[in-house]
Amino acid sequence: MLTCDFCGRRAEEGAATLTWTFAVENDRRKAFCDSCSRENLRSMEGKLDSEFW
Numbered sequence: 327m328l329t330c331d332f333c334g335r336r337a338e339e340g341a342a343t344l345t346w347t348f349a350v351e352n353d354r355r356k357a358f359c360d361s362c363s364r365e366n367l368r369s370m371e372g373k374l375d376s377e378f379w
Contacts, residue, residue, distance in 0.1 A: 330359035332366070 328337040328346070337343050337359070345360035347370065358366070 328357055330362055331356040332358050332362040335359045335361070 327339070328343055329335070330346075337346070343357075345363070347358045347363040349356045349358070349370075363370075
């Protein structure tokens with residue numbers, strides 16, 4: 327079961343998680359639900375190297 331690493335929300339079984347975002351930090355894959363992804367978009371963008379934008 328997929329769990330948001332920010333708020334702890336769990337994706338329902340069989341639910342589409344296309345709106346979730348994923349990251350790799352310290353060799354660990356992290357998942358963020360659609361709500362947390364929208365609320366923290368600027369912070370996520372700020373962590374990207376300039377070659378990605």
